[in-house]
Amino acid sequence: MSKGKIAIIGIGEVPTRNMPERTHWDIVYDTCMEAVRDSGLHKNDIEGVISVFPQAQPKIAAELSFGKLPEELGLKGCKDAVSVNAGGASTSNAIRLAEQWITSGVAKAVLVHHVTIHSTIAVPDLINFFAKAGVDLQWEYPYGTTYNIIMGLMANRFMYQSGCTPEEMASVVTALRSWAAKDPNSFFYGKEVPSVQKVLASDLLNTPLHKRESNVLGDGGCAMVIVSAEDAKKMKRPAAYKLGDSVRYFSGTCVMRDFNKVAEGFRVTAKEAMAQAGITKEDVSLWNCYLAYPLAHPMISELLEVAPPGMGGKYFLEGRMSFGGDIPWSSIGDAPGRGHTGSGVSSACYVETARQLMGKAGERQVKNCKYVYQNAGGGSGFNNIATIWGKEI
Amino acid sequence: MDFDMTKPVPETQPWSEKFWEGTKEGKLLIQVCNDCKSKIFYPRKYCPECWSGNLGWMEASGKATILTFSTAYGMVEPKFTDELPYTIAYVDLEEGIRMMTRIVECKPEDIKFDMPVEVVYHEREGFFLPYFRPVKK
Structure with a gap:
């Protein structure tokens, strides 16, 4: 991939809430118009539109995939529109496609956006979708597995091998929710941050996962405007420059996923992305990790060498990754803090990365935020994409 | 609410049916590649290691x-x-x-x-x- 070919110059977002009265197109209008206005461009400067595929929402997915957005918003200069689907890695790939469009001359300015409304999906349909998506229908689904159980399998083995305690695992929720409580776009904005004891007192769903360690589904959406790094510099506006991008594929079927290969993938992608950016881990101002579940955070903090081996859980328990701690980490609180918007959690993470580098994160603003590590994983974790973003090129 | 309460059965492929036939006889079968000798799970149409179609089975x-x-x-x-x-x-x-x-x-x-x-x-x-x-x- 490339160092410094593109930059995010405009962002827009709506609060993650359960608001069935807010339609998909309400969110599309509000987020996209805000992002274009924030970029300083005119709507007709947008030459490409990329939608992050909304999971389990066939009607809006079809409308977006078949090109309705530029027409709806009157983007008169638009040359092309498309949807991208790789589950939680959709946004990373949408940004890569934007980079290709920009560097090949297809478009000078690209709008990337996401919208999801879970609150109007019938509960049986929602349960059925999340039970089957990313779960093999021959070798896994008949046993009664779920995403929660798949995460439990990984977390249990990690705890067994590393000595990470239930209290340390629970403290990840406390850390993520401490950020979310300060985030106006979070489902949990202004809400009480649950203590470790409160997390562990919640119902045990499947070992070692408690109810407060799982995700709450929400409605939401966000958008970003991407231009070439060269154009972003000329515009002299706050921007987030993409400086590095590395990825490893693991497996499509959960049981085929070799834990050691996953661990190595997280290590290598971080190192490669940082090498492309010309930085080291000491230069990273914010580790904006997207892992969907809190249970993976201690393990990843060790793989990224933010915490020494065996110390990931302890770092969380000590509050080092919490709001106000010395290691800025997942500053929207990842999916457990933000509220789960399907593929949109990673979109929200990228928007937050840009927001932090632009210096627009308000109370959550990381001081002297210069470089951000931003990862994403697709489906039930079939890959890991590591990216590095910078305030300047 | 109207939930589908049907317990799922494996959604098979033609090349995995032998596995499920084996279980009916109390045999846990593993697909093997007769060319590169790889043991393959889950069963595939072709060997994922060498793409050979010369596949067989062994009992685990x-x-x-x-x-x-x-x-x-x-x-x-x-x-x-x-x-x-x-x-x-x-x-x-x-x-x-x-x-x-x-x-x-x-x-x-x-x-x-x-x-x-x-x-x-x-x-x-x-x-x-x-x-x-x-x-x-």
Whole structure:
């Protein structure tokens, strides 16, 4: 991939809430118009539109995939529109496609956006979708597995091998929710941050996962405007420059996923992305990790060498990754803090990365935020994409 | 609410049917490549190592150890709630194959990492799912 070919110059977002009265197109209008206005461009400067595929929402997915957005918003200069689907890695790939469009001359300015409304999906349909998506229908689904159980399998083995305690695992929720409580776009904005004891007192769903360690589904959406790094510099506006991008594929079927290969993938992608950016881990101002579940955070903090081996859980328990701690980490609180918007959690993470580098994160603003590590994983974790973003090129 | 309460059966492929036929006879079959000698799980149309179509089968011992497990107490699909609590596990067969399965015939609190287990079969709508139980000492 490339160092410094593109930059995010405009962002827009709506609060993650359960608001069935807010339609998909309400969110599309509000987020996209805000992002274009924030970029300083005119709507007709947008030459490409990329939608992050909304999971389990066939009607809006079809409308977006078949090109309705530029027409709806009157983007008169638009040359092309498309949807991208790789589950939680959709946004990373949408940004890569934007980079290709920009560097090949297809478009000078690209709008990337996401919208999801879970609150109007019938509960049986929602349960059925999340039970089957990313779960093999021959070798896994008949046993009664779920995403929660798949995460439990990984977390249990990690705890067994590393000595990470239930209290340390629970403290990840406390850390993520401490950020979310300060985030106006979070489902949990202004809400009480649950203590470790409160997390562990919640119902045990499947070992070692408690109810407060799982995700709450929400409605939401966000958008970003991407231009070439060269154009972003000329515009002299706050921007987030993409400086590095590395990825490893693991497996499509959960049981085929070799834990050691996953661990190595997280290590290598971080190192490669940082090498492309010309930085080291000491230069990273914010580790904006997207892992969907809190249970993976201690393990990843060790793989990224933010915490020494065996110390990931302890770092969380000590509050080092919490709001106000010395290691800025997942500053929207990842999916457990933000509220789960399907593929949109990673979109929200990228928007937050840009927001932090632009210096627009308000109370959550990381001081002297210069470089951000931003990862994403697709489906039930079939890959890991590591990216590095910078305030300047 | 109108939930589908039908318990799922494996959605097979033509090249995996031999595996499921084997389970009906109490055999845990592993696909093997006759050219590169790879042991293949889950069964494929062609060998994922060398793309050979010259594939056969061997019978596994049915012995395995538990790599990891998670016992479900709630928030599973409604069609599975009558079976709660149940334990899902990844087990490593002696032949070097890893499978997802259920651990049965023991209390959840007695399940341990690296515990030796052996295959038993659970019938569902004509399919015999390989479950595993602790090896009796």
